[in-house]
Amino acid sequence: MASFRDQVIVLTGASSGIGKALAIELAAECPRLVLAARDVARLEETAAACRQLGAQAIVVPTDVTSPEACKALIEQAASEYGRIDVLINNAGKAMWTRFDMLEDLSVLEDIMRVNYLGSAYCTHAALPYLKQSGGLIVVVASVAGLVGAPLLSGYSASKHAIIGLFETLRMELAGTKVGVTIIAPDFVQSEILSRAVDAEGKPRGTSPLDQSTLLTAERCARRIVKAMRRRERLVLTSHRAAWARWGQLVAPGLVDRIANAAMRPKK
Secondary structure, three states: OOOOOOOEEEEEOOOOHHHHHHHHHHHOOOOEEEEEEOOHHHHHHHHHHHHHOOOEEEEEEOOOOOHHHHHHHHHHHHHHHOOOOEEEEOOOOOEOOOHHHOOOOHHHHHHHHHHHHHHHHHHHHHHHHHHHHOOEEEEEOOHHHOOOOOOOHHHHHHHHHHHHHHHHHHHHOOOOOOEEEEEEOOOEOOOOOOOOEOOOOOEOOOOOOOHHHOEOHHHHHHHHHHHHHHOOOEEEOOHHHHHHHHHHHHOHHHHHHHHHHHHOOOO
16 A cells, blocks of 8 residues: 655644544654644644654644635645645534524635635645646545535535535546545544534534544544545545435435434434
8 A cells, every 4th residue: 555654745624633633643654744724832732743653744824714825835835845745625614503593694604715715725726736746635525515414504515515626626637647535524523513603603612412422533534544545536434424425315305304313402
């Protein structure tokens, strides 16, 4: 299998959750990591953990909603290491409320800017370097981007947009040797749900789901790295996700009922 030793890997959303777990999972292979997020202190913690495992790691504070910031991230990575081999678009934001209860519709725009446009901006800036290296683009989408999920309308819409963009980009890049891997996780143990915004656009502060029942970020990261080695097209991280995707094609009404029951608050 392919090794990531000395590969230059740019990773957004690296300060926590799946992003941090991915950085640490990759670090043992001694890559050259470029870690991006808004929280500098937590980025430094991730970088320190990666260096202890043998990786080179630099921290680039980045707000992916800014095209200028995304371009600066990519240019700094290329300036520091001379190339870019892998771009992992992982930065994300979620919501947890019914669409008809939203009081602040700017929530939808905020989520789209982080999840969809952030990935688009970084990828557009990185493409010239990735074409030179025959590199790999990885985007962390969601099973909600394939099926949809109650209470996650804005999040689901942004992930549908991501999948549409990167499926199309894969076709457009045919013949360039640039690979595109789309990751569609089920719910994962991370801070994204506790940070998810409510109907007023404010962070919830607590997760609405029992985190102990969810896939750990570390296991998810291992699955993603395995997919990166193989340059897989689409990765579903659970049997439930695979069932939901195919079930929607053959029994969509049943999938709707199960999804509504699964997302209903437990008493």
